[in-house]
Every structure is written in structure tokens, then in C-alpha cells.
Amino acid sequence: DVKVTQSSRYLVKRTGEKVFLECVQDMDHENMFWYRQDPGLGLRLIYFSYDVKMKEKGDIPEGYSVSREKKERFSLILESASTNQTSMYLCASSPETGATDTQYFGPGTRLTVL
Amino acid sequence: AQKITQTQPGMFVQEKEAVTLDCTYDTSDPSYGLFWYKQPSSGEMIFLIYQGSYDQQNATEGRYSLNFQKARKSANLVISASQLGDSAMYFCAMREAGKTSYDKVIFGPGTSLSVIP
Numbered sequence: 001d002v003k004v005t006q007s008s009r010y011l012v013k014r015t016g017e018k019v020f021l022e023c024v025q026d027m028d029h030e031n032m033f034w035y036r037q038d039p040g041l042g043l044r045l046i047y048f049s050y051d052v053k054m055k056e057k058g059d060i061p062e063g064y065s066v067s068r069e070k071k072e073r074f075s076l077i078l079e080s081a082s083t084n085q086t087s088m089y090l091c092a093s094s095p096e097t098g099a100t101d102t103q104y105f106g107p108g109t110r111l112t113v114l
Numbered sequence: 115a116q117k118i119t120q121t122q123p124g125m126f127v128q129e130k131e132a133v134t135l136d137c138t139y140d141t142s143d144p145s146y147g148l149f150w151y152k153q154p155s156s157g158e159m160i161f162l163i164y165q166g167s168y169d170q171q172n173a174t175e176g177r178y179s180l181n182f183q184k185a186r187k188s189a190n191l192v193i194s195a196s197q198l199g200d201s202a203m204y205f206c207a208m209r210e211a212g213k214t215s216y217d218k219v220i221f222g223p224g225t226s227l228s229v230i231p
Binding site for chain 1: 149151159209223
């Protein structure tokens, strides 16, 4: 079974703090994704990585950065957390890029910024 | 413009009954994939079923089937014999091939399903 893990299920941070969300997958997938999920909006793509050290902006990259130093690990960084970044963050991975390829998700991190 | 529409924010179904969750999509790309995911209260998104735009037959996976009507751009999820464990959010998603440097998956806003004993 594909396993995608995220470092924290729940996280509470203060405005202005630097926040790291870690994601690890164990299936040697090329592609990794970070989404945020908000009620009524579904999932929105923040960043995408198709290889080590490669990244591309998704739909809502502002206020976020990412790092992929190893194939299995994809980190989402909030340089200076703000209250409007309170959300559920979901990491996903997929083996290849194509219309047929399923993304596999981690359990999510519910981040609250006070 | 919304590319994935799920018009039912919330639905109820009696245990053991069948239920249909609606999804319509918008694309001009002839090659695309349609997915349904389930998200229980635990938060993890669970892949349920996939339908390719060129697939001739409707996809089925156990109690899940996808009612694919290409001309209507409709991809409804049918759950047969509902169980209490089916209570969750359900997301319809679409992946278009080849439009950008990555094949972006677009998710709908979701439908909350509650199964009543």
C-alpha cells in the first residue's frame, strides 16, 4: 500500500512564526503536491514538485514556499504565518504525470494560526 | 469558471439504500480523467474510483460505480447498499492531460453524505 505521512495532525502557531509542514511518501513517486482545503472551496493546489529540487507554483502559492531535497520528502514552508493561512493542509503523491494517474493523500495537517 | 460542480452540499441516505452523488465538469480537452475521493472525519482523502474520457464502459469498484455521461459532462457516483461507514465528504475531481507542465487535478467543493441507521 502507498503510504503518505505528514509530520503533524494538528498544529497551532502564532502570527509571524515560521512554520514547516513535512510530508513523506514511501512509494518512490516522482510527483508530490501540497493542497489546502477550506470549506466550500474543495482542494486548491499550492505547489507541485515533479522531481528532486524541482517545483512549480500551483493556484495559490502566495505566502508559501516548498523544498524537495530528497525524492521521498516534500516540505511546505510558511515564512511568516498569518491568520488567513489557518486551514487543513493535505500532501499527496503520484507515480507519473498523466490523465490516468491517481494521487495518494496523507492524513492532513490542521493548522491554526492565532 | 468552476470546472467541477457538485450541486449537493449535503445529503442523507438510509442505511442499505443506494445513493447518487452528482458531479458535472467542464473541459475542452478530449483526454481527461475523472476521480472520486472519500474524506472521512479523520481527514485522509481516500481514492474510490476512476473513469477515463475514452473508457467505453462505466467504472465500477465494489459498491461504487461511476455513471459517466460524456455528452452531458456528468460523472455521478453511485454507492449501492449504503453503510454507516460511508458517512463522509465526497469529492469529484478531474485531471486534464497535457495542458500545462503538469497535469493539474481540479477538485469540486464536495458533498457531505450522512448515512442514517
